[in-house]
Each structure stands twice: as C-alpha cells, then as structure tokens.
Amino acid sequence: MPSTTDPRRTLATDTCSLPDGRTLAYATCGAQDGAPVIAHHGTPGSRLFAALFDEAATAADVRLIVPDRPGAGRSSPPPSDWTWHDWGADLTALREAASIDRAAVLGFSGGGPFAVAAAERDWVTRLGLVSTVVPPADNGLATLSRIPYAIPLLFRCSAAVARVVGPDAVVGQYTDRDVPEPTAAAVATDFHEALRQGPGVVARETRAFGDRSLDPDRPSCPVRAWHGTRDENTPIGPAREFVEAAGGRLVTSETDHLGTLLDRRRDALAWLGGEE
Template identity: 60%
Template structure:
C-alpha cells in the first residue's frame, strides 16, 4: 500500500461558535463513512495512511483536524474529548452522514470513544490507543507545559532538517517504505503548523483525565502491540474488558500495529466481520 496525500480532499465546516473544523476525505467516495481520529500530534493528513485500504474495502474516510491542529481553529479553554461529539456532529451534518463508524489511533482513541455518544456512531475501533490517565514520558512532561511545548518545537525543527526518518523513529523501530515515512512526517509537521498548544492540551488531558467505560454503548474492538513503547498494552486490555469489547494483541510496536492492521480495522468498523 502506497500512501499518497493526493488521494485526500480537504474541506471544512463552520461550528456553532464560529470556529472552523477542517477535515480530509478519502477512500471509496461511495463507501460507508468512517471517522478517523488521528494521533497526538496529528492532522487530517493521517488519512494518507488509510485511504488506499479504505478504498479497497468500501469505506469513505473522514479525517478531521482536531481543534488547534492543521487548519482547524483552536478550541475554547479547557476543551477536552468530552466536548468533541458536538464538533463531530457538525461534521456529520455537513457531510449528510446518518450512520458512521469511528476509528482512533494513539491519542485519537479517547476522541473516538467520545464520538460514540453521538447515536450516529455505530462502532469504535482503537489502534495503539492512549488510555487516560496515561503514565508515560509525555504525561509526565504535561505537568510542565512549557517543557512539553519545547520538546515538540525542537522535534519539529529536527525532523525538518533530518527528514522523515526522524519522525518515524518516534513511533516504530521497523523499516518502512519511503512513501509511508513521508506520509507520517507530513502528518506530524501539519499537526504543528499552528504551534504546539494543541499537543500540550491533549497530553495534559491524557495525564489527568479518565474514560467512562459505561458511557460507550456500541461495540468496541482494539488492536495493540505487545512491543508498543508509546502506549502500554495493560490499560487497553483493562478498558476493553470493562466495555465488553474485544482485543487483538499482536507482536508489533506503536506504528507497526497500525501498518499491520489498518485494513482489518477498517473492515471491522465497517461492520463486515
């Protein structure tokens, strides 16, 4: 599968408070809609990694820039994933979507689960998902916001100089194709185009927030790597058990899990299992 940002189209909708929510579309234009939630940091360009398999299985992906990333406006103060369903509802209205699946990668996981509070969301898939309250290096840094912002500013500069491999190495130890590396890097740089406030806000929420398993009343399935050093497996296993969902643990790392299971995840969210 060869990621190609040209397979994506970018659009935007205006939210009730005047903010702009930008999003990409890709895959099968006549397919079943699936809202894809990018990582932290991330952007609508994450869709380049999924557009080809989506087209193959009959899925039309909708990939929003979450508030403050890419071309989307920053949100109000203290905005969290619990506020996401209202923004998502405006996107679904703009695209005349009556029923959709939701897929979340890494930091997009909590937002994909929150999306289930919209009764138009039928299933939720989680790939390499963060589970708040998160316990990792970024969660620790979130207690010192300026330090976290500095880390990502420096990472953005270093990656711009060193090339896509500097971004990819943050997420996987495996060798990936040049198109995959370029797509991952493009997503990373686009995410930080408006600065680092969004990634700081989300990591702070991941460190201090929690998920209410009882609030998710739709089928949930997770794919997670046993070698994932970015987001640990154990909290995902516990969360999925609470939700009476299913978990596939595989011998892969953070990005590797996505690359190995992206088609399978889209097929399950589509409802073709």
C-alpha cells in the same frame, strides 16, 4: 502504500463551520459511496493521517473522514474550557457537512480518547481503537505535560530536527522497523501539519490524557481494539483493561506502536465498515 506525492496536494481539504464560529477542517479518502468511518489521528496528528489509509479504505469499501482536531492543522483552536466530551458536538457539524447519518469511529494513539468520547453519541455504530492511549495515562508525555512549557519546547525541537534529518526522525519515534519511503513521508507530513499552529494542541491533549476528571465513559456500541505487545509509546495493559470493561475484543500482535497500525489498518477498516 501511499503515493510519494505530497498528501497536502492529493488529499482535498474541506471545512465546516461550528456553532461558536470555529472552523473544523477534514480530509476524505477511500470509497466515496462506502460505509462512513470517522478516524481520529494521533497526538500529534492531522487530517493528513488519511494518506495512510486511502488504499485500505477503498479495499474495505469505506468512506474515511479524518478531521483536524481543534488547534491541529487547519482547525480553529478550541475555547479554554473545551474537552473531548465536547468533541461529539463538534462532530455533529461535520456529519451534517459530510451528509452522514450514522458512522463508525476509529481512534489511533492519542486519538483514542476522542474516539471513545465520540462513541458516547447514539449515532456511532462501532468503535475501533489502534495502539490507543487510555486515560488516565501514565506515560512519558503525560508526565512531561505537567511541567510548564516542556511539551511545546520538546515538539519545537522535534520539528526542527525532523526538517533537517527528514522523515526517519519522525518515524523513529513510533517504530523500530524499516518503513517504505512513501509511508515514512506520509507520517512525517502528518506530523508537520499537526504543528502548523504550533505545539499548543499537543500540550493540551497530553495534559488531558493524565487528567482523571476527564475519563471518557464506557461506550455502549461494539468495541474492537488492535494493540501491539511491543508498544512502548502506549503500553498494552490499560488498553486490555478498557476493552474488557467495555465487553469488546482485543486483537494483539508482536508489533510496536506504528507497526500495529500499518499491519492492522485493513482489518480495522473492514470491521468498522461492517464485516463480522
């Protein structure tokens, strides 16, 4: 489990410059000489998502790289016309900075569509999805995003409540299980870091989840997904349809949104690292 030490201090943050002058920030954990895996945090989320994976990545002999997506954490906001189809180009600069030739990609929750978009690139070896959003999403946040200012107001309020109540206020949005205190602290820290620049990134991504014109292409690399049958944040039906269409394998369990990640992170990294 993650240390009780603040991951903002224990996870080193590196940055790289993108061709248009933006900055992309990222954290790295696990086995530094291991198989590279680029992980995509949820919405909201940040590079500090890596704190949930350090021990699992080391055990799987995986070098895990977790970038802040544009506008989250310490990464610059994107141009107004930027979509997840441009994300692969951003990752080219990251790969060069981190000396990565080929890599697997992982997407959790709202990071799923970005991982799928990255998998359009020929350098991606495998695609893993955990509790993933599948566009066009018809969940509560995607619906709420159509109302002007609704998402920013919601997440400003959520952040304020979480600062007063503590990590349980964040964790309770994603699971109904009892979570160890260090894990809850890591989840909450990731949540707050995601909103460092404000909730605009959440509004932008949730709007995109419901936009049918932005549907990512089906990947040609091997696909495996892990999804809980009790997931109320991202229901399993769309994930099942996506994985079947991609010719992949869906692993189900009687877990909820965050519970699936906590239970399956070792399995996901082992497969993404090359295990059959």
